[in-house]
Amino acid sequence: MKRIGLMAALRRWRGKPPQTFEKAPLDSLEQGWTFKSGRAPASVQAIRLYSLLNGLQLRPRSVTIVPVFPAPRWTCYFVYAPAGRLSEAHLFTLARLRAMAQPLMVICAAPQPDQVPLALRDYADALYWKGLGGYDFSAYRLGLGMIATASPHADVLVLNDSIYGPFTDLEPLLANAPWDLTGFTAFSLIENHIQSYAFQMRDVTPRRVRALRTVMPGRWAFKNYRSVIYLQETRFARIAARHMTVGALWYADAAVCGDPSLYVAPELLAQGFPFLKKSLFGRSRGIQDATLLQKALAERGHPLSDMAETA
Numbered sequence: 001m002k003r004i005g006l007m008a009a010l011r012r013w014r015g016k017p018p019q020t021f022e023k024a025p026l027d028s029l030e031q032g033w034t035f036k037s038g039r040a041p042a043s044v045q046a047i048r049l050y051s052l053l054n055g056l057q058l059r060p061r062s063v064t065i066v067p068v069f070p071a072p073r074w075t076c077y078f079v080y081a082p083a084g085r086l087s088e089a090h091l092f093t094l095a096r097l098r099a100m101a102q103p104l105m106v107i108c109a110a111p112q113p114d115q116v117p118l119a120l121r122d123y124a125d126a127l128y129w130k131g132l133g134g135y136d137f138s139a140y141r142l143g144l145g146m147i148a149t150a151s152p153h154a155d156v157l158v159l160n161d162s163i164y165g166p167f168t169d170l171e172p173l174l175a176n177a178p179w180d181l182t183g184f185t186a187f188s189l190i191e192n193h194i195q196s197y198a199f200q201m202r203d204v205t206p207r208r209v210r211a212l213r214t215v216m217p218g219r220w221a222f223k224n225y226r227s228v229i230y231l232q233e234t235r236f237a238r239i240a241a242r243h244m245t246v247g248a249l250w251y252a253d254a255a256v257c258g259d260p261s262l263y264v265a266p267e268l269l270a271q272g273f274p275f276l277k278k279s280l281f282g283r284s285r286g287i288q289d290a291t292l293l294q295k296a297l298a299e300r301g302h303p304l305s306d307m308a309e310t311a
Contacts, residue, residue, distance in 0.1 A: 025267070030253075033247055035245075047230050058220065064128055073155045076105045089302070092303060094106075104124055107142055110129060137196070140216060152206065183196075193233060195260075215231070215236045
């Protein structure tokens, strides 16, 4: 593998992570993939050190509005609401999650606790406010920590609002997954990792949450997107695999395919995949035909009026 110097690594950190801009057919993905670890190149280690030194901040404050209670299964949904209101995409997702046969925990990032949208109380069985900083992993740590304490040994579906959906029943996809930690998609870019927009973790306990403290720290969070990618998302599966079995429903090798949640999105959606990334209409626009994606969303009953805002 080609070696690059520290300054080149830092320039990469400030820009986009290396990406394979190649589309590939759906059969280029591996289904039912069990996590395999691999050593990240020296350039990535340099980026991670720089990210740690320059991206760390205290974990954002949080407030319990409606507490978690004991249940065998939970869904934990992270909503980012900097203006203190919900989008139509949020409402669509909340309605679908509310219809599942398990209680719904919502963690809402808003400027202040009194700016958490009142409508969330109509959907959430448990509701928490957190500050706007810290990105999704700070919400995941809060949610898993609360469930581990108040509802130990629960199985937890975790997802954030970077996706539209779900459009299909998640139970058949997850019920027979053989792993303790199941990602919907996984990718080899930077290193083999599950993509953190949605995953299921079984048997959530305080011990299991503590085992993940290097990617979901209790006191700390990160203040920039690149630090989250390099120190949390791409390390999550490898750290988890030391303590539990890890896998994904679909896996893409970066040598033959780009990010599967982007580059194979229409094909996955046609095969019954439950989500579509909002970034396909935002920072990743142009990878797919937006008109065809809008048509696919409309066919699945998703409102389109606030799409530009939610992307």
